[in-house]
Amino acid sequence: MSNEIKKSGPSLEKSLTGIAGLDEITNGGLPKGRSTLVCGAAGCGKTVLAMQFLVNGAIEYNETGVFMAFEETETELAQNFDSLGFDLEELVKQKKLVLEHIHLERSEIEETGEYDLEGLFVRLAYAIDTIGAQRVVMDTIESLFSGLQNESILRAEIRRLFRWLKDRGITSIVTGEKGEKSLTRMGIEEYISDCVIVLDNRINDFIATRRLRILKYRGSAHGGNEYPFLLDEQGLSVQPITSIGLQHSASTERVSSGIPALDKMLGGQGYYRGSSILVSGTAGVGKSTIAAYFAYAACMRGERCCYFSMEESAAQIIRNMKSIGLDFTPLVEKGLLIIHPARPSVFGLEMHLVTMQKMIDAYKPQVVVLDPITNLVSVGSMIEVRSMLTRLIDWLKVEQITSLYTSLTVQGSAAANTEVGISSLMDTWLLLRDIESNGERNRGLYVLKSRGMSHSNQIREFLVTDRGVKLIDAYLGTGGVLTGTSRLIQEEKDKTEAAALQQELMQRQRELECKREALEAQINSLKGKFAAEELELQRVMSQCQEIEQAKQLGKERIARSRNTDSE
Numbered sequence: 001m002s003n004e005i006k007k008s009g010p011s012l013e014k015s016l017t018g019i020a021g022l023d024e025i026t027n028g029g030l031p032k033g034r035s036t037l038v039c040g041a042a043g044c045g046k047t048v049l050a051m052q053f054l055v056n057g058a059i060e061y062n063e064t065g066v067f068m069a070f071e072e073t074e075t076e077l078a079q080n081f082d083s084l085g086f087d088l089e090e091l092v093k094q095k096k097l098v099l100e101h102i103h104l105e106r107s108e109i110e111e112t113g114e115y116d117l118e119g120l121f122v123r124l125a126y127a128i129d130t131i132g133a134q135r136v137v138m139d140t141i142e143s144l145f146s147g148l149q150n151e152s153i154l155r156a157e158i159r160r161l162f163r164w165l166k167d168r169g170i171t172s173i174v175t176g177e178k179g180e181k182s183l184t185r186m187g188i189e190e191y192i193s194d195c196v197i198v199l200d201n202r203i204n205d206f207i208a209t210r211r212l213r214i215l216k217y218r219g220s221a222h223g224g225n226e227y228p229f230l231l232d233e234q235g236l237s238v239q240p241i242t243s244i245g246l247q248h249s250a251s252t253e254r255v256s257s258g259i260p261a262l263d264k265m266l267g268g269q270g271y272y273r274g275s276s277i278l279v280s281g282t283a284g285v286g287k288s289t290i291a292a293y294f295a296y297a298a299c300m301r302g303e304r305c306c307y308f309s310m311e312e313s314a315a316q317i318i319r320n321m322k323s324i325g326l327d328f329t330p331l332v333e334k335g336l337l338i339i340h341p342a343r344p345s346v347f348g349l350e351m352h353l354v355t356m357q358k359m360i361d362a363y364k365p366q367v368v369v370l371d372p373i374t375n376l377v378s379v380g381s382m383i384e385v386r387s388m389l390t391r392l393i394d395w396l397k398v399e400q401i402t403s404l405y406t407s408l409t410v411q412g413s414a415a416a417n418t419e420v421g422i423s424s425l426m427d428t429w430l431l432l433r434d435i436e437s438n439g440e441r442n443r444g445l446y447v448l449k450s451r452g453m454s455h456s457n458q459i460r461e462f463l464v465t466d467r468g469v470k471l472i473d474a475y476l477g478t479g480g481v482l483t484g485t486s487r488l489i490q491e492e493k494d495k496t497e498a499a500a501l502q503q504e505l506m507q508r509q510r511e512l513e514c515k516r517e518a519l520e521a522q523i524n525s526l527k528g529k530f531a532a533e534e535l536e537l538q539r540v541m542s543q544c545q546e547i548e549q550a551k552q553l554g555k556e557r558i559a560r561s562r563n564t565d566s567e
Helices: 046-060 074-082 088-093 118-131 141-145 151-167 260-265 287-300 314-322 329-333 349-363 373-379 382-398 484-566
Strands: 035-040 065-069 097-101 135-139 171-177 195-204 207-217 226-232 235-238 276-281 305-309 337-341 367-371 402-408 428-437 440-450 460-465 468-472
Touching: 035 046, 035 151, 046 065, 046 074, 046 088, 046 097, 046 135, 046 171, 046 195, 046 235, 065 074, 065 118, 074 088, 074 097, 088 097, 097 118, 118 151, 141 171, 207 349, 226 349, 260 468, 276 287, 276 382, 287 305, 287 314, 287 367, 287 402, 287 428, 287 468, 305 314, 305 349, 314 329, 314 337, 329 337, 337 349, 349 367, 349 373, 349 382, 373 382, 373 402, 382 402
Parallel strands: 035 171, 035 195, 065 097, 065 135, 135 171, 276 402, 276 428, 305 337, 305 367, 367 402
Antiparallel strands: 195 207, 207 226, 226 235, 428 440, 440 460, 460 468
């Protein structure tokens, strides 16, 4: 097989928009010296995107721009964008921006003879030359042809307009309103534009969600998904799920959970810094309690914590945690803890995400708590909630912020399932469960997983008292794990049996001691008898020796006497 030779040409030049997220999914911005079509229905954010492109270009990239409006006057534009912090009048004074309004009245337009845009070209060229503009926005192009019916003329003039802008090397944005059967009313702009961005503002279950999609981008790779975006007091921002890759670092530092017994279950040191922790379980099992201990421990280490509550107010959380021995009031006053309560239904998922990101950016915490994530399902589908949480989790990991999430599980559901299906994204997963026996409801805790560390595989009874929480070692009976009263009864029974066994042991020890003493006395008695008999034997042996000696002496005397006689 012959080797294929590919010709490598210059890469496509791009102009950064300065819009958060948009430069990422376009791989560097809009095509430089070419036209981009931004289309969508009314109120979806076309004008904001276009104006932000010009303002950011003038302020951040030293590229002057012209904004040609067909619907709003210069004064109206300045007033409208003042709410976003854009001082258009100042940029105009500095000759970094030109605002040009062209008034068109449909009743004044009469289609006679040939119609062209020569007059528009003259005004646009003058505005460009006045400040040497590199960027141009035309908002919205349909206004030029609102009174004309000859489509062939319209199409020809649109083509000429786009070619005119490209020939001058102007990076331009043309906004267009959504058509009935095409992206725009004319249905041709999307074909002759080098880049097409489609904006959408949809309503699902009374919740508005804005979406952005790069429909096409000639000569450049780009993100092809639909990306949520927001319009707030700082303008437009895109939140792409692909904007954060799996390139974050992995810390080996450990941080305490705030519960020493739980730290022991996690290899003796707690969670990894920068990791994500999920605490799931049914209602009332103590998920928020574990989250509160984690936040409290972080603040006691001198670290900052953002606590996002989806169910309770800040005052309610502070009151409730006092009942288990945690006083959040001094931590809040010192600025170590900030509690942000917000009902999920207040606004959409993306606004929640951006609100969290802005608060975290401003507060710079080391720990974040989100309690509970399951409430977000009320303002979005499972897929949307998972997408939003994925971006939040990845972003926090990049920032090396340790995050803890609580999740409600349904009674009787599988332990390995969570309401929003994000357990696979978590580094540590704690499961709290109800243990019902003998008419009692008790709590149990175990570690389902904890990546990168050895951890306990046993269940612990989880007690919440007015002095804090306790994790009691698993008590295994003949029928399984015992908790609550069953555990106490069994413990008392074991104590009684142990005491009885101890008494029996002591009694047997006493009996054995008595036997030992009796045996020693008997041994001593036998020893005494043996000694007496030994003495008697020695006496008899001594007497026998004396008798033998006496006999020998007698024989010697007799012998001596006989010898004498013989002499």
